[in-house]
Amino acid sequence: MASAPTDLADLATRGLVARAASGAAARERTLPLLPVFADLLPGAVVQRGSVVACQGAAAVSLAMALAAGPSQQGAWAAVVGLPVLGLAAAAEMGVVLHRVVAVVEPAEAPCSDSMWADLLAACIDGFDLVVLGPGTQQVRPATARRLVARLQARGAMALTVGAPVFGADLRFEAVTQAWAGLGQGHGVAQGRHVQVSLSGRRVPQARHAEWWLPAADGTVCPVEPATQQPPVVVPLRRTG
Amino acid sequence: MVATSVPRLGVLWCPHWPVVVAGAQPHEPVAVFHANRVVAHSVAAAADGVALGQRRRDAQARCPQLRIESFDPARDARAFDHVVEAVAHMVPRVEITEPGTLTFLARGPARYFGGEAAMARSVVRTAAQALESSMGWSLDAVGSLGLGVADGRFAAGIAARRSAAQGRAMVVPAGVAATATFLSGLPVQLLVEVAGVPAEFAHLLHRLGLHHLGVLAALPEADVLARFGPMGAFAHRLATGGDDRLPGTHDPPAGMQVQRVFEQPVHHSDALVFVARQLAEDLVAALAADGRVCTRLVVLAETEHSEQSERVWYRSSGLSAAAMVERVRWQLDGWAQSDALTAGVALLRLDPVEVRSDDGVQLGLWGGRTQADEWAVRAVARLVALAGEQQVLVPAALGGRQPHDSHAWVPAITADLAEPGDRLAVSDAPWPGSLPTPSPAVVHTPAREATVLDPQGAPVRVSGRGVVSAAPATVQVGATKEDVQAWAGPWPVDERWWDAGRARRLARFQVLTRSGRLLLLGVERGQWWLAAEYR
Structure with a gap:
């Protein structure tokens, strides 16, 4: 009598029940991104175990946009070495904040290489998404390789912002950026028009897309070719 | 039916306890807010029309001179420890339901003090003295302490509330029939306030014309169960003066307690709370393996000089690990401030003394916990x-x-x-003057010093009336100096001008540099700061 529920619990633990429910085993090996990424990646998914580098002037916004998709699907994100992350912007981009955990380096006692290895290994084991900021750049290349191997075994995804030591399977880069809405002493920033390029090992030819990153409401959305204007303008707010 | 299954309980209830802790003076309108709603208010505020659950703006409209305090359960619990300490000297096994409410077994102490009424009077007197003497708080702002003695938690809780209104202790005669008679004329809304029944259920009873507990009690139990399910049966049992424990409540098997003995006595409450968290998680996991949840928990801490702090905590919906840790923290904080400590803590023990089968949340297959x-x-x-x-x-x-x-x-x-x-939880407060979306992707805490110069090379200033001295031409943060391409502002903020220590008066600018970086700058007393970047 005791065996049946244990078996069921065991099945659920390994995610088999959830997998059967989703009906697509292949989907288990990928993480879903926001639909807007379909411009660059077929199906808007990333293979688990990938290291995705965000570069260029819009790197932090790109990382948030990449994290938003998995986060909305229930993935937890660890943010390491990026204490300046703007939480309000992340929430607007679609990141579910209650599934975000940050690890910061104590200011008075910088972490040693083995300390970083332990911390990052714990993050990789526990979270589907690990955002690696400039703070993790001090990790030695050999340690970084070991961590990437662990990442692939565990099936998590790493997003790097200013941490090239971890290499990259995919590189997102904002090639050009232009802010809209700001004048000489008037207006307010209402969105940034970026041209994003994707390159990488499994991408034979660089692909390009034009987005509002962020748009006026803080989300990411494709640029409508006809207007070239931010799609939503919401300067009016209900006030006290 | 004999009343032996229902224990004789005394409940001491302080109306609007958070207001007492806020140090309300007699005749001073005070209200405590949580998530923009009134959770407690003083008598003077109620006289002006402030009511529980009201929004802050409505409350202020009714009573402009209202003093507003924010809700802090930890502070309330710490303060309530004085009362618990005093009452625990008179009656054994005092159980804290929430800050402001405590429950104890009445039978023994009543015999000792020569009757329930006499016991009730001395408990109230002791508690009131403890409040006045230790903290100098006055109960006049909220009325008076209530003490009710009755069969079961529900009836005793109601008796305590009525006693607070009448200003003297209230004893409901023992027995199921007497309890049912006491309850019969009371509104069903009390099910929500005292027994924690969902408000929708009470509304449903109202809509069906069942306004009083007596009317509900008069219905056949089987029909109530058929129409309203287990929740209805529970409410019916309460209304008839029956056992008010949730079904499936029982004493736990022996050996469920978890403890940690420290070889090195611990002096920091943070370290203790950390250990308590591990203990609580172990305990909750062990109970959950049997499909149970703890409703009553004894937390015991002992120093190496054998000073003890023992408290019983009760929560009808069950104590999660986080709730247990919170209570341990309250207890330790209260203990630490009582000056009774002379040494580090050597033992911490969590002992579940009442568990019930967990009808609560299951891990979700779709949605819920994953x-x-x-x-x-x-x-x-x-x-x-x-x-x-x-x-x-x-x-x-x-x-x-x-x-x-x-x-x-x-x-x-x-x-x-x-x-x-x-x-x-994002409150629905509008924060007038906050910047519109999109929000900056990089926020500097603390803000970094910056220098903003006009085309002539003089620092840009903003006058008290919000006029900019000249258009910004260059921005320098750290060693990088950049030309300004576009800018907007100033957007002035004048925050907390009523509080000299925390007041801030600044003007904000968005500045786009020639290289395409968009910066959020602030100027305060002539000094420029880089607050955030849109990266």
């Missing part, structure tokens, strides 16, 4: 062990006008990871 949540909670515990409590942080929503005010990172150990609840 495996990822479980893994993440475990990973956070591991990270805390590796890096320390202050190094592992989770976001919390605060609300504010500046980018660094609206959200903050708080230590993960203080948060209930499984339940975002209040931590990320």
